[in-house]
Amino acid sequence: MKIKQQELEKIESTHADEKKDKKKEKKEKKKKEPSVMPHRLFRYASKWDLLAVFFAAIGSIGLGALQPVAIIIFGEFLADFGASITNVDELLDNTIDMILIFVYIGTGILVGGYFTHALWVLSGENQAKRIRQLYVHSILRQDMTWFDKAEEGSLTTRLATDTQMIQEGISEKLGLVIQLMAQVIAGFVIAFVKGWQLAVVILATVPIMAIVGGAMGYYYTKFTKTAQDTYAQAGSIAEQVFAGIRTVYAFSLQDRFSERYDKELDKACATGSRRGLVMGVQMATFIFVLFCTYGLSFWYGAKLVNEGTLTGDIVLIAFFAMLIGTMSLLSLPMNLAAVASACGAAYRIFEIIDRIPDIDPDSLEGIKDGKLTGQIEFSNVDFAYPTRSDIQVLKGFSAKVEPGQTIALVGSSGSGKSTTVQLLQRFYDVLGGDIFLDGKSIKDYNVQWLRRQIGVVSQEPVLFNMSVRKNLLMGATHTVTDDEIVEACRKANCHSFISQLPHGYDTMVGQQGSMLSGGQKQRVAIARAILKNPSILLLDEATSALDTKSERIVQQALDVASENRTTLMIAHRLSTIRNADTIIVMKQGEVVEQGNHNDLVEKDGVYADLVRKQLIAMEQEEGQSDDNRDDSTPVDDGSVMDEKEEVRINMAKRPSIVSSLEGIGLERRREIEQERKWKTTKTPFFKVLMEMKPEWHLIGLGVLGGVLAGTAFPISGLVIALCITVMIDPTVGDIMPAPMQGANLYSFLFLVIAIVAFIGIALQIAAFETAGERYTRRLRSRMFKAFMKQEVAFYDNEENNTGALTSMLALDAKNVNEIISKIVGEISSIISTGVTGFVIAFVYSWILSLIVIGCVPFLVIGAAYESKVEMNFEDDTKKASIQTGEVAGEAIKTIRTVASLTKQDYFEKTYDKAGLRPHKLAQRKAYMGSIGFALSQGMIMYVYAVAFYSSIRLMGIGKINLEQMMVTLMAMMITAFGIGRGSALASGIAKAKYAALSAFEVLERQPSIDPDLEGIEPTSVQGDVNCEKVSFRYPARPDVPIFSGDFDFTGLAGKTIALVGASGCGKSTTIALLERWYDVLGGFARLDEQNVQNYSLGNLRSHMSLVSQEPVLFDLSIEENIRFGVPDSTKITEDDIIKACNAANIHRFVSSLPKGYDTRVGDKGSQLSGGQKQRIAIARALLRNPRVLLLDEATSALDSESEKLVQAAIDNVIQSGGRTTITIAHRLSTIQNADLICVIDQGRVVEQGTHWELLKLDGLYNTLVREQSLNVN
Template identity: 35%
Template sequence: MVEKHAGTQHEPDQYADAVAKLEESEVTADRPGAFKDFVRIFDYADKLSWVLNVLSLVTSIAAGVVLPLMTIIFGNAVGEFNKFSAGDTDAATFQHLILDYVLWYIYLFVAKLVLSYISTLSICIAAIRTTRSLRQAFLDSLLRKEIWHFDSKDPSSVAVLVTTNGARINKGIADKFAFLIQYVAMFFAAFVVALVRQWKLTLITMSIIPGIMVIISICVPIEAAIESRVMRMYSQGGSIAQEAISTIKNIHAFWAQGKMVEKYDNLLQQAHTEGEKKSILYGILFSTEYFFVFSGVALSFWKGYRMFANGEIDGIGPVFTVVFSALIAASTITAIAPQFQTFANAAAAASEIFTLMDETSKLDPLSEDGLKPSTCDGEIEIKDLSFSYPSRRSIKVLKGLNLKIPAGKTTALVGASGCGKSTLVGLLERWYERESGAIELDGVDITRCNTKWLRSQIGLVQQEPVLFQGTVFQNVANGFTDSQKRLSDKEQLILVQQACETSYAHDFVSELPNGYDTEVGEAAGLLSGGQRQRIAIARSIVSNPRILLLDEATSALDPNAEGMVQRALDQVSVNRTTLVIAHKLATVRNADNIAVISDGKVVEQGTHFNLLQSEGHYAKLVAAQNIEEQSDKYDQVSDVMDGDAEKDLIRHASLYKTATGEFDPSAANIKTGTLGYSLIRCIFLMFLEQKSLYTYFLISTIGCLIAGATFPAQALIFSRIFEVFTLPPDQGQPKADFYALMFFVIALGNLVAYMIIGITCNIIGQEVTHRYRKELFTNMLRQDMDFFNLPGNTSGALTSRLSSMPTQLQDLISANILLIFVIFISVTSTSVLALAYGWKLGLVVVFGGLPPLILSGYIRIRLETTLEAKNSERFAEGANLANEAVMAIKTVASLTLESTVLQRYQNLMSGIVRNSIQSLLWTIFWYALSQSLEFLVMALGFWYGSKLLSEGEYTSSQFYIIFLGTLFAGQSAAMFFSYSTSITQAVEAANYILWLRTCKPVMQENDENRSKGPVTDGGEIALASMSFKYPRRENRVLRDISMRIEPDQFVAFVGPSGCGKSTIVSLLERFYDPTSGQIIYAGNSISSYSPRLYRQNISLVQQEPTLYSGSIRENVTLGVEGEATEEQILDACKQANALEFIDSLPEGLSTACGNRGLQFSGGQKQRIAIARALIRKPRLLLLDEATSALDTQSERIVQSALDKAKEGRTTIAVAHRLSTIVHADVIFVFGDGRVVEQGTHHELLTKKGRYYDMVLAQSLNKDV
């Protein structure tokens, strides 16, 4: 039955609306992080998280009230001290009363310990759970987006958003938020206590609050807006980094590290300039808050003494309760001020995530809307179909295309690159929506069908198969339907094995060390191309789809692998509607119908033989691809396979088989990730590097000294004020006025000090994060390939570290380190003051109280360091999963894997939550202990001080100076450990940055080789007894290879996948050095040359063309030192047969390529890549399947250009398509890591060996 709303699900006009929305989103992305974004984060808290948040709120408020309650005890105790000093109380009674107050301090200690533990633990658990839900919702939102959404946005930035933004949000709603609540509660509780004690004096003192609120309300929103813009720039920079790191071989080949760093640094400089605008804001925010608070203290004393003199206050106790409440408020402001940056960062991070989440998706792949027919025959009819890509609306790709694809038959699409063949696949999969016309499945417009149902009826095999990290079984099982996912493990394994048997994958999978449980590695790098493709075929048919789409499924394979895969495809196509897109026409000769597409229309169709007889477009394509007339049929030779090579591939495929426990000493260091340096050592080393900032450090030191001196100054003034209240009003009034004035002087000093600290800390912080982001990126790009092959160094993980670690280091070296310095000065100065005024009491309270407090904080930092390192590793794994899914969004969509990916991500996040909570239980105890020990220190001071006072050893003035000095020192030390989370993260970041410097690449430019490069224009290349195995792998890929390549020769390497052809290209590029033997170029070992000067002589064109975000011009000139002229660029494009299609683009060479060149077809991307290679005018040209992605027409033209380009230079081509190397001077045939044949094309045919068999496998028709 057809649902009433089914026909209105996604109409073409909605597609245009979606594109408009996409363009509007670029504007909305500029919005700053607002308070509403911060509040919205809590929408993702579940019931338990809300309970924990409420529990934390209540206990945080209670914990905040504890310290203000101390002022009541202190005020009463001061009264007893005054009575004893005046002789109104005897010594025994005095000590008994003080013991009662000591007990109250112990009660406060227990209360603060328990309440701080519960509040911090609760909110940290709630924050982890909430952030987990938000991360999952964000990924869910991304996977629900239309595919065209990612054409204009860089999917590689997802790793940055999921990790960095998630971490910033977590930081803003976890313990920092509990601190804020606690300090706010403390702030108001202090005034409530004061109001109860003396309401009139308190109200006068509270006049400072409006001033503080006005400053905060003005500065914080402005800061949040700036931070939002800075984060967006960092996100763009993260995308650049992701592009470069994920294509590191290409970056090294063209020695483009410098250009990528420069491109990255341009964004960093913009962020730096924008970020420095916050300097004056921080200066105003910090300084005015301190100024208002200490002005309030001055006002309290000034007015308080007058009220005392007038009889409105009956003693010193109420005045000191009010004053100390004001001082507590001052300490809370000290703690609150730096937190606003954390909350602004969290709001900005949330804003960026919510901006993407709020973009409406017109095509939701997880929606239940639309038709879900019970059967599908697979009859497809395309009617008058027109289409242009959303990012290039002015260019029509399809122009009224009409085509019938009969059910159960094989239909092939052939034609020039960019003619619209693959576009049709995207429209059938509903990655894109047509502009006009219709695509009908069994007579029903596919826009009326449920998207998930439609895609589940289609099996897709692409040119570049995407497998995901996991086992072979998991990758094939990714093709399961929902009903198949509910089967037992045994039944699922049977289905997977059957699919692999059908796709000819079962045999090689069974021989893997762990069979179907063998890990395939990142990007399935442990399998050959043919093996990956066969697993992809198994995945596409395991659900038994009615329709099979084969988009260049064999074009990237060698002849032997191609033969194996083609047999698999022929078998799985039986009784299925199969649509084949092919450049290799040998793969479609048996199709029931072949449609030739040109200029967006079907210009010719029929069977292979009918089209040959008509001598039209198709006949010309066939003639161009036929290598040589042969009498043997294709079917008789397609079974040829290099058995030894296949077995060798199997040995190489296992992650466990290739890993070895014995490492090269020079490589061992690249696995540690840290130097294990302490906080002090990290700070010292980082400080030594900031010579350009020494002036700012000096200025900030002056501010820190002034701010730190505030604490002992307070102790001294307080002790003098005690005496004032024992004097007659006529004597006491002038002194009271003077000491009130001194507090106002302190207020002015803090105004200056924190203005200096606020301005300089941001200047320092922006410079530090800029410097270390650039350094970290530079040091990553300079590493050898072995560094990037390590499991923890995936592109997602490295980009995540690049994004987060410099920010963590910024926190350490700027605001936090300056505030920590202030705390250090206050602890030191007040401790010295206490010892100077009374060594007995000073020794007891300083050395009896502070060491346990510091020890508890130190233990907490050590525990947090371990927790932070583990969490970084766990979240990096989550980032990899999210990044992998979004980077392969088309594969995820075609397999309807959205729910599976989300479930895997959810399971991973749940594991992180569980492990983090277990670690937090113990870590937070030590934090709570460090926050509450100050009450024990005060209890100890009161007890021993009263004893000394009652015995006549100390005066009350001495006691007050020592006690208050110790009180301030204890509070400062406790405040220090509130910064420990930032310190922990920063120490880890500093260690990683310093460690990465110690990872010295083998292939680097140094003083010894800096000026040494090949000196001839066309040097001979010699491989002398060369063997090679990849680092940390047992099996050799190349075995005792010796060959000589003369200058200006055109040489070809052919052979089955995994035989070592591309490995030799990697060795010639010096991505690796041989395990034994050497490579000689121009008379010297290439290891003796500067890699930069050596690679200037080489250009590489790889099988999978790599383009970067930026214009065509920027991509073509990527490997050119200095500036290339317009004439050079145009000439290179012309040679590569790219100029014609570039000129047809509205912006020509200035056309943006988009992420990974998504704006262009495979053939167009490859021609741009060839132009990039030719503009360097290389002496050695390496072509690693350079034309495999091109259609026949483009291949012929480009091959002609390459034939011309090889004149005057040596050319080495790795080829599967043998038509491209027929005219090579020498063809080396590889097998099992050795050269098994060599000679010219005709010489090798005469031998009738392996090369002969490969040629037979690629011959189209003996009659052509």
């Protein structure tokens, strides 16, 4: 877009500011994030928890010290072995006690390991549970100023992630830190006491390992974060697409979003490949230094033995003790990081827990006796929202309401009407002036008590995911009977429809009341407010989102609810407030007019002008016929008919309520069936391998690297065994006879092994990681494109919600590549380790090899059992935690309603109750999982005992010698640990298998409406639209007919056709069929006499433009959102965009923004108001210059003033462009000039004609018009 000269200067200054901001951000990032001291992590521990931590810490110290102590026993065993090697009987006598010590140590580790691990987990879980409860309690008591500044998503995320970090930092990870520190201290002490000369040499290599690990770790973390951020950005794009899929399809934006998505994937892939290289070099360097340390240690140790400074057994004790200490020291940072993360997370969580809000609902102070009479007085009130302190919302606002009166506030959006509702509930405090209730300042009242005196019904009423009955009881401030509930519902005009629901008052309403229509939700909210029996009733746009029929029923309910109590009403539809005692007209936070309806109309000022803008033209006999209509159609009879129709309509609009009640069970059954099906399906290994054909060269290099690395470890075991033999065998004289003999040769071989291992590990990790990243990028891209090919019905399926699809893209693609990149790499390494190790062992002693092989399952069993327990509990724990999180999430998301109803305690108790199951699961997991931990730690000692005892017996009968024993044992031990890694792959293989089957299911799915199918592609159309004998049911609700074969309507080119009728009658479905989001089941939907199915999908939609009731804007700039109205190839100038924006009455607003058309609109347009979003959507539609313009409640989100301006702009565009316009509207004033109005009822057109023709029919349309009429005379 071309930019004018003056705008260039603005942009340059903006860029300069952005650079300053970025520098500031970098400086802030460099600052260390605040954290608590480690001991403060336990501030919420009970006495039992602290006692458990004390004994667990002692247990961890013991476990850490036992392994280095076992090295002393091992060294002494070897010393006795060497001394008695010529006398087998003496050898057995000398060593049997030491062999038994291995058994005792193993038993100690088993018992101690179990109780230590269990205590850590249990105490950590108890504290985490308590922290979560306090966190939820603190959040729910915060004031709205705090919520305005906080991010809803981050609050619930912290509940899941930050508390999990704290839990890890005060349980297993802390235990591991203590255990590792004990190993470091014990290992170093033993090494320096036994042979300080060798210990010093080994210690010198530690800084090298630390530097290598630190440097590589820095780059690995850096690349990981960059990749995660980029994938998150890609995920955000996908999430926006899935959430706004109808808009994406309507404007054929698939290729444009695919291109954006691919760009982010390319960045992530490049970063991920670099990370793989860094990881490969890091691990390879670490192992290289480790093997070189082996070589140096044995060479220097041999030298000390040769010189007589140390004996062979002392060298071995010092070497292995130092090795354990060094390895533990290098493992410490990783685990300390978990404790550090816990301290950081605790700071964030504890800060919220400790925060006392300025307006505290927990406070016991303030007046809380008696009952308010309902007198309200605003006295010279000034107010600005804390997050927008530069914009004053109320300026010297004054108003007074006497008890029992009804006062209405009207005015344009942003005039401060809704702010008064917030201030009366004391969500905020005024900045100037005061608010008085019954003559006392609002600040003098107790916050909770005050809110219990006030009932609120808002534009978008919040119902909670519970039964109708429980939702109603949320309003009650005292114990109520069933009769009282029914009576409240009768007054709210909702008892009839509730009684017709499948389970009556016990019917679940779904998330945010999704199982009910807008009118039904409103009436349940009104009944809830009536049950509260408030002194003051606040109605904030309570009927604005409803169709005419629903509005009439809800308005009747509101009239009943307002009786005998003070009522403050806010409305855009002036017909709903004409009977108010006082109407206050507001503009920019000030009162401009005040009086009743008739007085203000006679005054002919701002209010009268607003009335005229909403006026629907009527016949002169309006008053008389209106009276007759009221007399001949009793409200009660009409209401009963409406209820039956409404329930039918609601069932058509939403999934079956019965099915929603059974949803959890059905979902679980589906999962079980899917798992059963997939378990019997083979892992699609070769399919994935063929898909990765472009990466075959990398896979080949990776397999070669895996073979080299796998071979290096058993060979290193062989060399270690030879070194041990040469040092302890008394028959060997000079252990360093020549430069390339004895210990000198073995030390040199470690250098060779180090080089081979370096090449192998670097190749394996770097090649497989790169191959994996490339395939993941390609698979994600293909899956994203496959999702965007699916028909709209695919997205109607509850299983295919935005979160599920986004997760599939993120996780399935990543997990699928692991079938090759991770698992094949590991398997190639494990197989080569196994083959090499078994060959070496069997060559030296096949008998001892078989004995050790018999012990291997006991080594693997611990890790395998722990892994199995983890897998078994993971799914249940995850689901239970999700359900717990949903309770907190719902309360946080609807905090204004929760605070208004004073139900914080209820949600806290519900959260605590929901948390019992995951807590019990965690406790069971602690008891069960600790068995696996203990086995994996302790079984090795039993294996040592069996192996050494068997070796002595075999030596006694002359089957093996010392060298054969040591080589066989070392080779088999290293091989067993290598193969043991395979048990950890089991869960990875299962996860990768399910992910692959899921991904291929998506890729191979054929959409019922395929965008790739060829069809006619005319460059232009006339714009005739026609539906003939259409029958249709939504695929997700096949039992509910929308059209039953008798839906017919015709719209001629260049004309405006308006569709009116009750919610669910089929108005929006007509647009969906013309856009071909769905296909008709019978009959025809046509454009220019051609069945819409004959067109190619892209071409059909290119002739249409859509503006819906809830416009979807994407998280891009305003200009980019508007440009989405036309194909990317179409040249659009700045003037074209400005022209469209002027027509939509939005250019002036956009130009006033600091960044103008480059302003980002935020996620789902969150940075804009509803009216602003709507007008940008209209500009986007107009830029397309379509032959068919589809307006589905296009002005419903606008106030009267904006609505009239936008409607005039749309009218001008319609008249000048000669295009066909199909418009749906609940506000009949917006469609009275249409060329044809079609009244739809029960899936068919029952009346059609112009506004005047339909009035003369005196039928359904006439009734609808009268219900919205305003009398200006």
